Amino acid sequence: MKNLALSIIALLITFSSAAINRNGTENTTVLESPCVKTYLNTTINNSIVTIDLATIDRFFKKYTSLKKYRSDVVVLYKNRDYKSIWYDDKELIEFASLLYSKVNQLENEGLKFNIAYKDKIAAIFNNGTAIEITKTEKELLLSSLYIFYAKKVFQGLDVNKVQEIGWFLPQKTTSYKILLDSLLAAPQLLHKNESQLHPQYYKLRDALIKYRQIEKRNDWNPIETDLSIIEYNPGDSSKTIGQIRHRLVVLEDLEKDSKSNIYDAELMEAVLKFKKRNGYKPNYMIGSQHINRMNIPIEQYIKTIIINMERCRxxxxxxxxxxxxxxxxxxxxxxxxxxxxxxxxxxxxxxxxxxxxxxxxxxxxxxxxxxxxxxxxxxxxxxxxxxxxxxxxxxxxxxxxxxxxxxxxxxxxxxxxxxxxxxxxxxxxxxxxxxxxxxxxxxxxxxxxxxxxxxxxxxxxxxxxxxxxxxxxxxxxxxxxxxxxxxxxxxxxxxxxxxxxxxxxxxxxxxxxxxxxxxxxxxxxxxxxxxxxxxx
CATH class of the missing domain: 2.40.440.10 (L,D-transpeptidase catalytic domain-like)
Known part of the structure; x- marks a missing residue:
């Protein structure tokens, strides 16, 4: 009798296996037997992810530091009838790795990767980790990571904070579900997306890269000043002139450094460029205010660029x-x-x-x-x-x-x-x-x-x-x-x-x-x- 029961179960399993398509997803015509459904659910949960509101609520009760993203995450899944976003068959889609890579490069956007549960998120992409994490958790961690990234890069600070500091230009709104659709269809938009960010943002991002390269070269030595000299004019000669020349080469207002300490015609043109870029009256006189401007630490220039990238968001x-x-x-x-x-x-x-x-x-x-x-x-x-x-x-x-x-x-x-x-x-x-x-x-x-x-x-x-x-x-x-x-x-x-x-x-x-x-x-x-x- 026992063997007969086992045979029946085996036969049911065979039928049920046929009810699962080649992609590993559940066929809508699976058998209704409770014992078979229990078996199937156990099998399928190892290969695909199913999401519902209860699952989402359990996730955010466990990952409480991500709770601020819950409402946006729910919208993502509601828009997709609660189907998986990040899994295709048994594997993560390629876009998941691309998103994680971009998050790890947030410094290029003038931002920090400061989301909670970094170790858990890293474990999604590290097969050798000892951290245990279910596929459902991976799915919802990635959705939370996407909302985090989209808010930071494409939206910026909360509108109430922005208005508190006296900014009343209309602030754009971002649909995270529509944005995700566009990114999944064209992943290159993660790098540059002028439908979401003003082109000025990307110009400033290029400038940020340039100024960080300057910082890494460690070639930003202070320009020495002589308090007895009020201003420098064409034809003057001074060690300070040579240092000014070098600074303007670093800033690319001057093409090459001749090492000359004489204020010559070549330097005159570079001084005009510098003054034009920094809001000064366009003339050749170099005063203490101009030298002080050149002596602003490079990290302050970098912060200024980052601040204005945020305004562009x-x-x-x-x-x-x-x-x-x-x-x-x-x-x-x-x-x-x-x-x-x-x-x-x-x-x-x-x-x-x-x-x-x-x-x-x-x-x-x-x-x-x-x-x-x-x-x-x-x-x-x-x-x-x-x-x-x-x-x-x-x-x-x-x-x-x-x-x-x-x-x-x-x-x-x-x-x-x-x-x-x-x-x-x-x-x-x-x-x-x-x-x-x-x-x-x-x-x-x-x-x-x-x-x-x-x-x-x-x-x-x-x-x-x-x-x-x-x-x-x-x-x-x-x-x-x-x-x-x-x-x-x-x-x-x-x-x-x-x-x-x-x-x-x-x-x-x-x-x-x-x-x-x-x-x-x-x-x-x-x-x-x-x-x-x-x-x-």
Missing amino acids: WISPGLAKEKELIMVNIPALKLIYRKNGNNVLESKVFVGINMLETVIFSSSISRVVFSPYWNVPRSIVENEIKPAIAKDSSYLTKNNMEWYKNGLRQKPGPRNSMGLVKFLFPNTYDIYLHDTPYKESFDADFPEFSHGCINMQKAKELAYLILEDYPDWPVDKIDQAMDGSKETTCVLKNKIPIHIGYFTAWVPDSGEINFYFDIYHKDYRLAELLFNEETH
Whole structure:
């Protein structure tokens, strides 16, 4: 009788084996016998992974440090009807190893591999390890690893943290399930994915590699200074000149090091490149401020690049494809107007300072106002103009101002603080982009600062370019509207996006990285969040 029972079980096993296809997956027509199903489940669990909500919950109860990724992991499996992501038959798919390799190279992205359970994750790819780990655990560890990587590289810091440090540009959102689909279909997107990250990110990543190579060469010796010498000019000779020459070779502003201590024509061109890249007035004088800039430790340059790579994670990659837009980079004190993929105008700007910092945000220019009134903000009236009136009763007359509707305004004219044209975009910060009567200040050694608005050097040129496709606004009409006699408004048919950002490192189309002064000290706060971040 016992032998008969064993024979029946063996026969059932034979039938059930036929119900498993050649790929090792369970056929939907398996026998319903409970004893056979028990046997089959035992066999199949050694070859494939089945996932459900209960399994996911058990996993995150065990791996509690990964619990923050649970909701995103659930979405991944729900999108795939709870089928395995990382296994094909009995083996891990090739993309799993590729993802793990990229995570181990996170330093190239300016990030750290600081996820919990590193030893367990490493054991997935190490057949000789003594660490015991089930296939289900491997599956869910890899899914958690993917979410960790995608959040770190493609999304960046949490939006609430970003806004806490004063960044109000629209922050992009990332669909991790859609991203995973694209990566599985085209794994090369792990290396470069401009549908997820602005092209500037990858330019900065290249710069990071370059500056880390400089650091490894250990060729960043301090430039010695002579306190008795205020500045160096072409023709001067000094040991310091030779050290400056070498530093500019290291930075690739100069092609080769002649070892000369004389400030010659070759060095003059290199100094101009360095100054242009670092936001200085373009001349040949080398002062203590320039030497101090060159003496910034290489690791600080590296941190600055990493900080700005993080900022690039927050912005939409679609900005690079917009047909028309205006970008203002506050630290660079520069405005760029892009049209049809080209920079058609660059202009110096002034921005706010101290308690009147220009806000980082986006909007759209809807109107151009010629010969504008300046409606003086109440804070300026109370803190500056009323005290001035108290000292000089003719102050308003001298400054072409008048009381109007319970406020104060400055009438149109060549000395109006708005200049001869302003560009309006809706915002709650009372910030405008406008002309200024103080054009000479743009050529000063040290920048002027505004009350928060953006004063631009080439406002008239911007008006010409914006309206060049408006037949009703030829150049002569624009000039006439800017004669300062009366306020005239042009409503734009097509609003122009304007993005006011904050980047202390930026790589322009020329390919040479530019560094700018952290005038609002925002790098320091962001560095605290990035470099002191707790383990994920």
